[in-house]
Amino acid sequence: MTRYIARRLVLMVPVLLGVTLILFVLIRLRGDPVAAFVTPEMSAAEVEAVRVAYGFDRPLPEQYATMMARLLQGDFGRSIRYRTPAIDLILERLPATAQLAATALALAVLISLPLGLLSALYPNSLIDLVATTLSTLGRAMPNYWVGIMFILLFGVQWRWFPVSGRDDATSLVMPALTLSFGIATTLTRLLRSSMLEVVRMEYMVVARAKGLREWTVILRHGLRNALIPVLTVFGLQMAWLLGGAVIIEQVFAWPGMGRIMIQAVQGKDMAVVQAGVFIFALIVMFSNLAVDVLYAFIDPRIRYS
């Protein structure tokens, strides 16, 4: 297991290199990179000085090497807006985003597990109808839209939960619920179809024949096997989940990485954009690794060497 994880970690290196390359190209896409640091009052000589100071006069490969060398030291440059190291701004916000994403994930599992299970066990029943409708709607509605509706309903109409900010556990409810909505619907759909296949498997019949109680059969034999394909998708969903978090944070004024990214994008604060993209990529890669490791716990047939 340790060796497997080590190998996966090594494999991350080229991917991270790719991410930095994407960032490098991105910054240069907008033309002269020095433009971001120039004000109209500056003279041509001053502009040249800035160019040299940032190393934009060097050949491209050299510039990339310099950028990599800096990144390795954790130096993503300074935010123009906040005048502090960009990476600090992002890392300060990491806990808030992680908390939101993790809670949404947990909620999604709590919602989709029973819903998917029951709708597979009782196909064409009322619960199946509800599950199918919800999961279809979840794919068809932009999540910020769902968020605004939640605010109007649960925040203003019924006043169950605070509508913005990050204070206590109650302020987490609405953003997490909104974010989990999209993921939960996908998971429900997957679990339902995967469970439908599993129910027909021989080992289920065998388990029942052994005289096990119905729910033991379903949970221990059925659900565990049904979860395997679901988990595969789970890993892919992490990127979606974090992308969704960016928008949800804007809706609910949740002080996470997404909000600072949006601010940075609106203010063309490229250092922060870079650092943000990089950290997002890291999180996605590590959570994919975590999902793969979790496989082993759920499916005894999978053993990593």
Added chain:
Amino acid sequence: MATTTVSLDKSLPRPRRRLPTWVYRLRRSPVGLIGAVIVTVVVVIAILAPTIAPLDPTKLNLGKRLLPPIWITGSDPTFLLGTDQLGRDMLSRLLWGSRISAVVGVAAVALSALIGVTLGLVSGFFGGWVDILISRALDSFMAIPFIVLALAVVSVLGGSLVNIIIVLGFTGWVSFARVVRGEVLTVRERDYVTAARSIGQRNRPILVRHILPNVIGSIIVLATLDVAVAIIAESSLSYLGLGVQPPTVTWGLMLADGRDHLATSWWLSTFPGLAISITVLGIIFLGDWLRDVLDPRLKK
């Protein structure tokens, strides 16, 4: 191939022989049928928008702002679905909005498909270092959440119709490349490809004539579902203020612009929201059905 299809079909009860198979299949799947109908209607509306729109979608009527739809008191019969915050006709804007939304969706996906399919074909077919390079690029793109990458690119290019299409196109190609590469890897070793190669055909004809037709099913399915994703993504970018800018009309922009009026003039955002949801639902239904028909392997 053709013979097997015929023999298969013979074993099934067929009410009308002359109809193409896909029509027959569509009739058996109500969900697919609904999807096809919705998508057709949206496409027809998008094409005919200039003719069927009752009013000019950009014409302001400052004296008639925020009028409700006709079934609510205080409405004006000229404006069937009411007016927006500038007194523009909601119905006409919805009809015209379908145009740009459709263009954004289709053009972005066409671009992703073009990039993704080309890279996927090349990667799967040639293998070797090309494959390694493209695969690593794939992994890198997959590691960055779609909306985050889109945001980063918009921050560089700025928001306009063309840029939004480019952004969505350049960020959405990954799924195509992944699927196509996988397909090519399995198809590559089939007999007919080996045969083609052994009689001395060059790479490009093999790719175009023998391999592409085999993966086209998956591409169509993916493309259909991706149009839905692109439409939602466009509206999300609009919500963040980074999408298409007015006076261009898209559903996403209408929805985003109307969001502050949701509690008071609900029709401003509800209609475009419904339009998006219904269209996306239609596309999803159609896509799911296409997947069942064209490519059962993609099911998971």
Added chain:
Amino acid sequence: MRRLWPVFIVIALIVVACGGQPAPQPAAPPAASTSAPAAKPASPTEPPKAAPTEAPKAVAPAPTTAPAAPAPTQAAAKTTGGKKIVVGQAEIPTSLDPPTDWAIQATWVHMNLFDCLVWRNRDTNEWAPYLATSWQNINETTWRFKLREGVEFHNGEKFNADAVIWTYQRILDDPKMITYAQWTFIKEMKKISDYEVEFVTKTPEPAFLSKMAGTGCGIQAPIHGKQVGADVSTKPVGAGPYKLVSYTKGDRVILQANEKYWAGKPDIDTVEIRAIPEAATRVAALLSGQIDLTPAVPSQDWKRVQDNANLKLEKALTTQVMILFLRAGPSSKYTDWKGVTSNAKIRQAISLAIDRKALVDLVDGMGVPTTSRITPPTLGSDPKFYNQVGTYDPAKARALIKEAGYDGTPLRMHTANYLLKQSEVAQALQAMLQDVGLKVDMNIMDLTTFREKIYVPYKNEELYLETLGNSFFDPWIAVLSEQSDRRERSGWSGPQADEADKLIRAAAANMNPEDRKKQYIRIQELFNEDPVMVPLYQQYDMFGISKKLQWKPPLDGFLWFGNAKLTQ
């Protein structure tokens, strides 16, 4: 199933781990608990009063209503740290060091942390003592301030002449400070004694006091400032009514009453200012009682706020004027510009084609129509221009356009889309101009793109829409853009332009207010005779306020809580 538990445990751990440290909570600092009872008896008679002179008097009208009977245990949870209010703003400052962030929403926060030498009474536009108790204009270029004695900064440092000199010298020494250009009028500063300081200006400065009360005027604690250097942006120490408890970038600022404030401890113990970017969310937070005050309540939500038993609406004028700018010719940053607005008749026609009344209706009455950027109580503001819809004469506009031989070449118009209704106003203007026969190609952009492509490089074409404020309340800055060496955006020339240039320069150094006023009135006439800017309306702001909070927005709508009160 047992093997599944790790999944949940891991997720649960993450949730708990992250939840363990929520945003810095305003845990009651030791002092707060004792201050709460002490504040009560003082509150009935507490309009900020200072020892010798009358301090910021009538800063905002003193509470007119008697403090309501304390609501029974309502919002008990909120009162743990004494009286607390939460303010929702679209953005919070990017820096708490005044010279490095001059956005309006930043200035609001800075004002509560830092006091300046002079205070501008926002209702009468008169000057009041603040950290300076008196001043004297010794000669045209020399001003001497007597400083308030016994004032302490939040960290206990003494306020004196050194603090004043250090604060402004720091800006003058660093051209990177965003407010640098605003302070270069100072030639030198002299310490006369510990509590006396003299300012020498480069030229006669009629706007001297305005500038001394302008953006970034807050006096900072010098010893602390030298110690922390640039970190002062997160660790500000001033002598204002509130001191900093915590600052989370892009999220919230928490302030606590300064018990030793020279004008008396403010009634409200804790002020929390939160960033809530979405207007809909902000209003929802207000309606649900999560926040007590927010500016910029959109018109469609007024009724909902008004119908809420706990809330009230307050309308306040801002200094912002929405202006349609025209380009009359090329300029040094855009030498090859050509366009139809170089014809003065077309520019005339544009100004005649605009229906200000319709625009004010469009913004739901949240504007005062004006044909000048100079608004009351600023010197030079005149009923001839202010609160006037101007001449709206589409027939004459059409005639002028015909006379000018307009060939249908489209006018290029740019605008950012960031203010409430800015894009709507732009689209309405486009419709009005097209109505008189001018073709307008409009380009609505996001704010940064507009800044980068149009505003900062001076690449504006025929038309652009922008709103400009004047937090100095002095006319000099409102006309500065048309001084002959600063016409980068207008490319203005001709007899009116020449006369205006002379007057702009003369008025900026004219120490006789009456005479100076006449000059500014003439300048405004010239602006309207040959328009390069068409002022449309002065904007209102609409505040949604909890009824428990006794605070009225002052004339400029600034959020200063030095004399706000909270009934519980």
